[in-house]
Structure formats: structure tokens, C-alpha cells
Amino acid sequence: EDQVTQSPEALRLQEGESSSLNCSYTVSGLRGLFWYRQDPGKGPEFLFTLYSAGEEKEKERLKATLTKKESFLHITAPKPEDSATYLCAVRPNSGGYQKVTFGIGTKLQVIP
Amino acid sequence: DGGITQSPKYLFRKEGQNVTLSCEQNLNHDAMYWYRQDPGQGLRLIYYSQIVNDFQKGDIAEGYSVSREKKESFPLTVTSAQKNPTAFYLCASSYRDRFSYEQYFGPGTRLTVT
Numbered sequence: 068e069d070q071v072t073q074s075p076e077a078l079r080l081q082e083g084e085s086s087s088l089n090c091s092y093t094v095s096g097l098r099g100l101f102w103y104r105q106d107p108g109k110g111p112e113f114l115f116t117l118y119s120a121g122e123e124k125e126k127e128r129l130k131a132t133l134t135k136k137e138s139f140l141h142i143t144a145p146k147p148e149d150s151a152t153y154l155c156a157v158r159p160n161s162g163g164y165q166k167v168t169f170g171i172g173t174k175l176q177v178i179p
Numbered sequence: 180d181g182g183i184t185q186s187p188k189y190l191f192r193k194e195g196q197n198v199t200l201s202c203e204q205n206l207n208h209d210a211m212y213w214y215r216q217d218p219g220q221g222l223r224l225i226y227y228s229q230i231v232n233d234f235q236k237g238d239i240a241e242g243y244s245v246s247r248e249k250k251e252s253f254p255l256t257v258t259s260a261q262k263n264p265t266a267f268y269l270c271a272s273s274y275r276d277r278f279s280y281e282q283y284f285g286p287g288t289r290l291t292v293t
Contacts, residue, residue, distance in 0.1 A: 071221065101281050110185075110269050110284035111222075154222075164210060164229070164273070164280050165237070169221035 069094045071170035073155050079176045080145055088140040088173045090155030100138050102131050103154040105172065111154055145177045181206045183285035185270050190290045192264075200255045200288045202270030209275040211253035212282060215239065216267040225268075228253055229275050257290060264292045 070093040080086055092100065099118055103111035115124045117133040124131050128149060130141040140153055152172040159166060183204040192198045204211065210229045214222040224237030228247040242261025247253055253272075257264045267289050271282040 099280060103284075108267075108287070108289070110183075110271075110287045113281050113283055116281050156222075158280055164275050165212065165224065165227040165235070167224075167280075167282065171219060171221050 069157060069159055069166075069168040071155055071157055071168050073153075073170035073173050075173060076171070077174045077176070079178065080142075082146060082177055082179050083144045085141070085143045085145070087142070088153055088175070090138040090140070090170060091136060092138070092155070092157045094157045094159045094168070096160035098158045098160045100133055101156040101158070101167070102138070102140055103156070105152045105154055107152075114153075142175070145175075147177045147179050150175055150177045183270060183272055183283060185268075185285035185288050187288060188286065190288055192290070192292050194292055195259045196292075197256055197258050198264075198290065198292075200257070200268055200270075200290070202253045202255065202285060203251055204253075204270075204272045204283075204285075205251060206272055206283060207250075208272035208283075209250070210273045211247070212271040212273075213237075213243070213245065213253070213255045214269045214271065216269055216287075222269065225255065257292075264290060266290060 072091045074089045102114040105111040115131040120135045128143050132139045152174045154172045156169040186201045212227045213225040226245040228234035244256045270285040273282040
């Protein structure tokens with residue numbers, strides 16, 4: 068069974084204090100790993116797709132990296148507007164296009 | 180602008196009543212999905228559809244029903260048979276026949292049943 072574990076569950080940072088969120092996964096062959104941002108009471112907003120170990124993608128202060136067992140979302144010099152829950156999800160090679168497993172998320176709070 | 184809309188944003192119902200949640204997309208995506216989000220749990224798949232007039236059960240389909248009469252629309256009915264219907268419901272869509280399958284989500288509907 069595919070599994071996604073995100074850590075920490077919650078993270079509190081001072082504005083400008085860089086850090087990383089972790090997504091550990093177990094999947095029978097990875098087709099893609101997805102990162103989303105979710106604000107309270109809203110739907111998840113797509114950020115990145117990573118396909119293979121060693122791949123990196125960046126968007127503003129966010130950088131996502133991928134290894135064979137985990138992915139990191141690095142946040143450089145965060146601002147209060149980066150406060151949100153960040154979700155990780157994986158799609159395996161087999162099982163159909165609908166088979167995506169989501170983690171519970173990391174709730175990030177950036178304090179001014 | 181392309182996107183996914185869900186309505187209403189908030190919905191209140193009494194036990195024993197069926198309720199239908201709306202989901203529309205103009206992204207020209209073939210596949211559409213319904214998820215349920217509860218505190219402390221990852222998103223759980225209720226139903227999905229890859230083509231008009233065809234849909235399949237997800238992991239937690241009991242007490243729910245869907246239809247797909249148009250490519251753009253995928254409404255979800257929460258029936259009185261659903262034992263714990265209070266939750267945040269998310270609709271999503273994606274391409275089906277491309278390498279990249281990232282799903283795009285709507286704003287969600289919060290359903291409260293008392």
C-alpha cells in the first residue's frame with residue numbers, strides 16, 4: 068500500500084528564517100510526486116510535480132527536491148504570506164491515473 | 180480564466196436529507212474527482228470519472244452518488260445513507276492521457292449535517 072508521511076506536522080518560523088518540510092513516501096514505482104499549498108477553508112493550490120530522483124523545481128521562495136525515498140520543500144526567507152498547510156502526494160506507476168495518495172500536510176506559520 | 184468552481188461554499192442540512200454539491204470546470208480536463216477532507220486525515224477519494232457517462236467508486240464511495248452528463252460537470256450527492264457526512268468536500272480535475280497527472284482543485288464545499 069502506498070504511504071505518504073509528512074513532517075513536522077506543524078512548523079513555526081520567524082520571518083526570514085529558512086527551513087525545510089519533509090515528505091517521506093513508499094510507493095511501488097513513482098510516476099510523480101506533487102506538492103500543494105492549502106490555505107484555511109480553501110482548496111489545495113498546485114505547486115510542483117517531481118518525476119525522478121535528483122529533480123528540483125523552484126517557485127519564488129519555494130524549492131522542491133526529490134530523492135528515491137523522500138521529497139523536501141525548502142522555504143527560503145519566508146514571509147507571513149507563506150503561512151499555509153503544505154500537502155505532498157504521490158502517484159504510482161501502476162493502479163490507474165486516479166490513484167494518488169495524499170499526506171496529512173505540514174502546517175506552516177510564519178511570524179512577522 | 181480557466182478553473183474549477185464549486186457551490187455552495189457552505190451547506191447546512193438536517194439528518195435524513197440528501198444534498199447535492201456542484202462542481203464545474205472549464206479546463207477541458209477529461210478526468211474529474213471528488214475528495215473528502217477531514218481533520219488529521221489525508222484527502223480520501225470518493226468517486227472519479229474519466230469520461231462522460233462513466234464513473235468509478237473510490238475508496239469511500241458508500242453513501243455517495245455522482246453523475247457525469249457533461250464533460251464540464253461532476254455533481255456529488257451525499258445521501259442519507261452516509262453515516263458521517265459532515266466534512267470539507269473537494270472537487271478536482273486533471274488530464275487523463277498525458278504523462279503529468281497533477282490534479283487541480285476547486286475551492287471546496289463545507290457540509291454540516293445536524
